[in-house]
Amino acid sequence: MSRYVERVAAELTEMGMQRMASRVFACILADDAGALTAAEVGERLHVSPAAVSGAVRYLAAVGLITREREPGSRRERYRMESDRWYQIFAQREGMIRRFEQTLDTGVGILGADSAAGRRIAETTEFFSFLREENGRLEQRWWDYVKRRDEARTPGE
Amino acid sequence: MSRYVERVAAELTEMGMQRMASRVFACILADDAGALTAAEVGERLHVSPAAVSGAVRYLAAVGLITREREPGSRRERYRMESDRWYQIFAQREGMIRRFEQTLDTGVGILGADSAAGRRIAETTEFFSFLREENGRLEQRWWDYVKRRDEARTPGE
DNA sequence: ACGAACGTTCACAAATTTGTGAAGTTAAGG
DNA sequence: CCTTAACTTCACAAATTTGTGAACGTTCGT
Known part of the structure; x- marks a missing residue:
C-alpha cells in the first residue's frame, strides 16, 4: 500500500514532478478522504514537516491541491479533488x-x-x-x- | 547567439529534458546545416566529447536527432529534421x-x-x-x- | 597490418538538488 | 497576554545528478 504510493510517486517524478511533491501528491491521492494534514503526510512518508511544507507549496501553486483550514484548529488540510x-x-x-x-x-x-x-x-x-x-x-x-x-x- | 542557444536550452530543460541534451539539441537547432559533428558541438558549448556523447545517445533514443556517417571519414553527424x-x-x-x-x-x-x-x-x-x-x-x-x-x- | 582520428565508456569529481533540524512566525485557547 | 500547536523558513548536510579525463574500442587511410 505504501509501496503503491511510492510507485505512483516514482512515475510522477519521471514525468517531471519534483520528487517530494510526487510523494505527497500520491499520498493524498490514495487517502480515503482525499485530504491529509501536514503531520499525517509526514508520518506516512517518514519525512520532516519542512519537506512536506515545500512540496505542498509547489502542489498548491500548480493547482493540484487546495489548502483548507480546519475551523477551530491551526491545522491545515491539503485536499485533492479528482476534477482538478x-x-x-x-x-x-x-x-x-x-x-x-x-x-x-x-x-x-x-x-x-x-x-x-x-x-x-x-x-x-x-x-x-x-x-x-x-x-x-x-x-x-x-x-x-x-x-x-x-x-x-x-x-x- | 550562443546566448540564444542557452536560452532555448534552459527552457527545454525546464520542460523536463536533461540539461546537456537540451544544450546539444538547441545547438543543432540553431545551426544552419541543422547537423553537427560531436567535435563541433563540443567546441560550441565548451564541453567534453564525453558529455556530447551522452547527450547524443539520449536524443537519438528519443528520436529527436538522427546519426549519420560522413562517408570517407569516421566522423558522425547529428542531424535534426524539423519534421521530427x-x-x-x-x-x-x-x-x-x-x-x-x-x-x-x-x-x-x-x-x-x-x-x-x-x-x-x-x-x-x-x-x-x-x-x-x-x-x-x-x-x-x-x-x-x-x-x-x-x-x-x-x-x- | 599499423597509425591516427573519432567516438564511447567508466570511475571519479564537481555541481546541483533535495531533505533536515533548529529557529521563527502566526493564530488558537486559556 | 502568555502558552502552545501548527506551519514556514533558512543554513547546512546528504544524496543525487551531471560533466570530466583517461583509457578503450572502431574504422578509415595508408
Missing part, C-alpha cells in the same frame, strides 16, 4: 507559450531567410499548433465530463 | 500508458468501492482520455502538415 486535472492544460499552455516566444526571437537573430531561421520558424509552428490544440483538448475534456455526469444521473 | 517533433506524441503515449497501468493497480488494492478507489478510477479515466486524444492529435498534426505542404507547392 484540467489544471494540466493551463500549465502546458503557459509552458508552450513561453517556449514559442523564446524560439521566435531566434528567427530575428539568425535571419528569416537562413536555413536555421526557417527551421526555427517551422519548430515554432509546431508548438503553436500544440498550444492551440491544447485549448481544444481542454474543451473536449469538459464536454466529456459533462456527458459522463449526465449519463450518471439520468433521473435528474 | 511528432516523436513527442509517441513519447507521451508511452508515458501515459505506463502511468495508467500503475494507477490502475491501486483500484484493486484500495477496493473499487472505497472513496480512494473511486478517486483513482477517475484519475485513470482522465489519463485514458489524454492518451486517446494524444493519438487524435498526432493525426491532426499530419493533416495540418499535409495541408500546409499542399498550399506551398500549388503547381505540383
Whole structure:
C-alpha cells in the first residue's frame, strides 16, 4: 500500500514532478478522504514537516491541491479533488507559450531567410499548433465530463 | 547567439529534458546545416566529447536527432529534421500508458468501492482520455502538415 | 597490418538538488 | 497576554545528478 504510493510517486517524478511533491501528491491521492494534514503526510512518508511544507507549496501553486483550514484548529488540510486535472492544460499552455516566444526571437537573430531561421520558424509552428490544440483538448475534456455526469444521473 | 542557444536550452530543460541534451539539441537547432559533428558541438558549448556523447545517445533514443556517417571519414553527424517533433506524441503515449497501468493497480488494492478507489478510477479515466486524444492529435498534426505542404507547392 | 582520428565508456569529481533540524512566525485557547 | 500547536523558513548536510579525463574500442587511410 505504501509501496503503491511510492510507485505512483516514482512515475510522477519521471514525468517531471519534483520528487517530494510526487510523494505527497500520491499520498493524498490514495487517502480515503482525499485530504491529509501536514503531520499525517509526514508520518506516512517518514519525512520532516519542512519537506512536506515545500512540496505542498509547489502542489498548491500548480493547482493540484487546495489548502483548507480546519475551523477551530491551526491545522491545515491539503485536499485533492479528482476534477482538478484540467489544471494540466493551463500549465502546458503557459509552458508552450513561453517556449514559442523564446524560439521566435531566434528567427530575428539568425535571419528569416537562413536555413536555421526557417527551421526555427517551422519548430515554432509546431508548438503553436500544440498550444492551440491544447485549448481544444481542454474543451473536449469538459464536454466529456459533462456527458459522463449526465449519463450518471439520468433521473435528474 | 550562443546566448540564444542557452536560452532555448534552459527552457527545454525546464520542460523536463536533461540539461546537456537540451544544450546539444538547441545547438543543432540553431545551426544552419541543422547537423553537427560531436567535435563541433563540443567546441560550441565548451564541453567534453564525453558529455556530447551522452547527450547524443539520449536524443537519438528519443528520436529527436538522427546519426549519420560522413562517408570517407569516421566522423558522425547529428542531424535534426524539423519534421521530427511528432516523436513527442509517441513519447507521451508511452508515458501515459505506463502511468495508467500503475494507477490502475491501486483500484484493486484500495477496493473499487472505497472513496480512494473511486478517486483513482477517475484519475485513470482522465489519463485514458489524454492518451486517446494524444493519438487524435498526432493525426491532426499530419493533416495540418499535409495541408500546409499542399498550399506551398500549388503547381505540383 | 599499423597509425591516427573519432567516438564511447567508466570511475571519479564537481555541481546541483533535495531533505533536515533548529529557529521563527502566526493564530488558537486559556 | 502568555502558552502552545501548527506551519514556514533558512543554513547546512546528504544524496543525487551531471560533466570530466583517461583509457578503450572502431574504422578509415595508408
